[in-house]
Amino acid sequence: MTSDEHLPELRASDADRERVADILRDALAEGRLAMDEFEERLEETYRAKTYAQLEPLTRDLPAAGAAPAPREAAPAARPAAGWAGRVGGEATSRRGIAIMSGFQRKGAWTVPRRFTMFSFWGGGELDLREADFEAAEVEIRCISIMGGAHVILPPDMALEVRGIGIMGGFDHSQTGVPHAPGAPRVTLTGFAFWGGVGTSRKKTKAARRAEAEAAREQRRLAREERRLAREERRKRLE
Incomplete structure (x- = not known):
């Protein structure tokens, strides 16, 4: 049984195809693929429907030994401010x-x-x-x-x-x-x-949401203060 047959017949997404295309472009720039090979594999990449069809296109290229894994849940967005802990570590893309x-x-x-x-x-x-x-x-x-x-x-x-x-x-x-x-x-x-x-x-979506929430909370507190002031005036008039 070939390695392709071991792969789940999961449908590939546009992002999966684009990751394979990036590997092929890097290989072309580094001289690992000739232009005709690159064009042929790129065409097959965008025609691929499953992970099993994508896997052979990068099998012989560095950092590509298997089909792209299905995406995991997206990590939580980082806070809009504060740089502590965000400098240092190993690069993930060069x-x-x-x-x-x-x-x-x-x-x-x-x-x-x-x-x-x-x-x-x-x-x-x-x-x-x-x-x-x-x-x-x-x-x-x-x-x-x-x-x-x-x-x-x-x-x-x-x-x-x-x-x-x-x-x-x-x-x-x-x-x-x-x-x-x-x-x-x-x-x-x-x-x-x-x-x-x-x-x-640009601010991140998380930062914009946090600012919008803070603005809504300020408006709510202002409305509550006005309501309490009206009640206090009414009690004094009674």
Whole structure:
């Protein structure tokens, strides 16, 4: 019985197919796959319906020895503020490659000292809001050729931009923002040719929910104070 027959015939999700596609793009960039092999496997990836069909496509590539495991429940969102305990540890991803396609890193992951984003006729998104960091100083190296990249930062993180653009550019609008004590410093470097590297700052959904809850509680307390004041006035008039 082949190893494929041992795999559960579970349906693969779009995220599962995209993880396999990322492995194939890394293999192409490292010279492990020729372009015709890459294109053939990528086409089979997006046609695959089950884990068993995905497994052979990365079996001979590093860090790919089996089909992607079904996703576990998403970890709880990190708090919007406070950096204690979020610096240190081993990086979980060191590069993202988009060749006529796209990639995304978000949620709970560990940013390395140096992360490389490469896009050619494609785009990538790096979301740092819920990430841990291997070190207090990290470099994100962006190479964008007729493509784009976007980095999402939390509101309280330090940012420096040093990238060079030719018929393209790097977004400097988020530099100079006051940062929280202990927050990592991110430096964007690299090269954009007919492409662009953008930045933005956003709060996490958990932080926005917490703020909305706090605002609702303040409104409730204000209404209660007004009600009590009305009752006190009524009692004095009786």
